[in-house]
Amino acid sequence: MTKSFGDHEVLRGIDLVVAPSEVICLIGASGSGKSTLLRCVNLLEPVTSGSVWLGGQEITAPAIDPDLVRRHIGIVFQSYNLFPHMTVLKNITLGPVKALRVPHAQAEGDALALLARFGLADRAGDYPDRLSGGQQQRVAMIRALAMSPRLMLLDEVTSALDPELVAEVLDVIRELAQAGMTMLIATHEMTFARDVASRVAFLADGEIVEEAPPSELFENPRDERTRRFLRRITDAGRL
Amino acid sequence: MTESPLDLSRRGSRLFGGGGQGQARGAALSTASTIVVLAVLAALFLLAPGSAAVRHTFFSPPDMWHALIGDPAKGYYSVGAAIWLNIRMFLAAEAIIVVLALLLAVIRQSTGPVLLPLRVVALGYVDVFRGVPTILVVYAVGFGLPALNLTVVSTQDPAVYGVLGLVLSYSAYVCEVFRAGINSVPLAQVSAARSLGLTQPQAMRYVILPQAVRTVIPPLLNDFISLQKDTALVSVLGAIEANRAAEIYSSTVFTYSSFVVAALLFLILTIPLARFTDHLIARDRRRRLAGATI
Numbered sequence A: 001m002t003k004s005f006g007d008h009e010v011l012r013g014i015d016l017v018v019a020p021s022e023v024i025c026l027i028g029a030s031g032s033g034k035s036t037l038l039r040c041v042n043l044l045e046p047v048t049s050g051s052v053w054l055g056g057q058e059i060t061a062p063a064i065d066p067d068l069v070r071r072h073i074g075i076v077f078q079s080y081n082l083f084p085h086m087t088v089l090k091n092i093t094l095g096p097v098k099a100l101r102v103p104h105a106q107a108e109g110d111a112l113a114l115l116a117r118f119g120l121a122d123r124a125g126d127y128p129d130r131l132s133g134g135q136q137q138r139v140a141m142i143r144a145l146a147m148s149p150r151l152m153l154l155d156e157v158t159s160a161l162d163p164e165l166v167a168e169v170l171d172v173i174r175e176l177a178q179a180g181m182t183m184l185i186a187t188h189e190m191t192f193a194r195d196v197a198s199r200v201a202f203l204a205d206g207e208i209v210e211e212a213p214p215s216e217l218f219e220n221p222r223d224e225r226t227r228r229f230l231r232r233i234t235d236a237g238r239l
Numbered sequence B: 001m002t003e004s005p006l007d008l009s010r011r012g013s014r015l016f017g018g019g020g021q022g023q024a025r026g027a028a029l030s031t032a033s034t035i036v037v038l039a040v041l042a043a044l045f046l047l048a049p050g051s052a053a054v055r056h057t058f059f060s061p062p063d064m065w066h067a068l069i070g071d072p073a074k075g076y077y078s079v080g081a082a083i084w085l086n087i088r089m090f091l092a093a094e095a096i097i098v099v100l101a102l103l104l105a106v107i108r109q110s111t112g113p114v115l116l117p118l119r120v121v122a123l124g125y126v127d128v129f130r131g132v133p134t135i136l137v138v139y140a141v142g143f144g145l146p147a148l149n150l151t152v153v154s155t156q157d158p159a160v161y162g163v164l165g166l167v168l169s170y171s172a173y174v175c176e177v178f179r180a181g182i183n184s185v186p187l188a189q190v191s192a193a194r195s196l197g198l199t200q201p202q203a204m205r206y207v208i209l210p211q212a213v214r215t216v217i218p219p220l221l222n223d224f225i226s227l228q229k230d231t232a233l234v235s236v237l238g239a240i241e242a243n244r245a246a247e248i249y250s251s252t253v254f255t256y257s258s259f260v261v262a263a264l265l266f267l268i269l270t271i272p273l274a275r276f277t278d279h280l281i282a283r284d285r286r287r288r289l290a291g292a293t294i
Helices: A034-041 A066-070 A088-098 A104-117 A133-145 A163-178 A190-196 A214-219 A224-235 B008-015 B023-047 B051-058 B061-069 B079-109 B113-131 B134-147 B158-184 B187-195 B200-237 B242-253 B257-293
Strands: A002-005 A008-012 A023-027 A073-076 A151-155 A183-186 A199-204 A207-212
Touching (some): A008 A034, A023 A034, A034 A183, A066 B187, A088 A104, A133 A163, B061 B242, B079 B113, B079 B158, B079 B200, B079 B257, B113 B158, B134 B158, B187 B200, B242 B257
Parallel strands (some): A023 A183, A023 A199, A151 A183
């Protein structure tokens, strides 16, 4: 799959398979195309060439309604993007009620159960600006989860957080991984990637340079670009 | 006195004036300066060579009273009763304008190729009615539609044509206000809404518009203050609203005091809305300053 913005080729040929319950971490420098890749997977960006498949169906086919596809793919953004004019509860129930036509009472019950599961039961009635960054990002995760997605895309979900708030969000991801959620995660948290990923893919210049289980990629990177990237990360004390 | 350097709300309020010590001295100063300015203006008015004549023709208390309550037997209407028509025209126009302008704004912001003809129509509509002076639109509707000699369409009250003219003109302005509001909502909000499987219209309805409308309420109210005054333009069609009633009194009794009565009545209508707008703006600013501390 490739993606260009005008003349600028952001993704030059991505070939990636994610098996059910697998957690793939995408690492790479800023601008390497991680975010664009995620946005292409849930069709927020149309792909330039190639195709994306979800569970045996080509979702980039012209006959497919992107709105229907997106119901099965959750995405969480770096900047949370909660709806500021709605309470936490409304944020979470909007998708199920409007897109999935779940009855109101049932959607609220499900949302409250998810909030309780992730320790936010008491914030259901609050507006997002009353919450800390970590809490907002957890709500954003819950909002995506409430759609019962088959795949979760996480786009540097901890990058905008204060360091002391990162752990609570990573804990949520860990719990989802243990529960068997299929996830594609763009991240700068190398330690976390090593810990939770089934496989790690290193992106540079719009390509997957190297893809391997974390132990292999972090201990014995084969490509020179991967080695250089990991060395810079290590020098910065982040690995 | 200790103040946290991170306490932005207090720093913010001081940055924009007001608050802190010296508040009592500030109040005394502003009172004194207000009195001086008013006294100077009053003196200028009273000492002007034509002051007595102006006071007699513009501010004659008996004339003002008679114009306010009216006397059909002597051939003039009550300005006080006529302003009621202005209020009704304003309320009717306002309700229609909000709906029509919102519709126009959504059409103008749409992107689908199917809606292109509608977009062209909306663009033309806004260009024409924003560009033509409101009074000419009122004339065109008020004299044009009756001249068509159609059933229903040509037999309405002048006030109805007046409202229609105001709606045409103001919905073009208010459409642009709404559009600015829609554009002020970050694209990330659209991404978030669409990623939940919401369709484009659903994202507009539940995520974009609620935020857009909240943002534009102060400028919107500003346009409505303007609309309240512009109901006086309908007088050119012969509807007996406040301005027209004042005119009739003026030409019957040969005084301008009736216009002052109409002006005062318009002020009584517009000032509360103006203060309410200020209140909303101040509340919005407080919120944003409070948000900055988190």
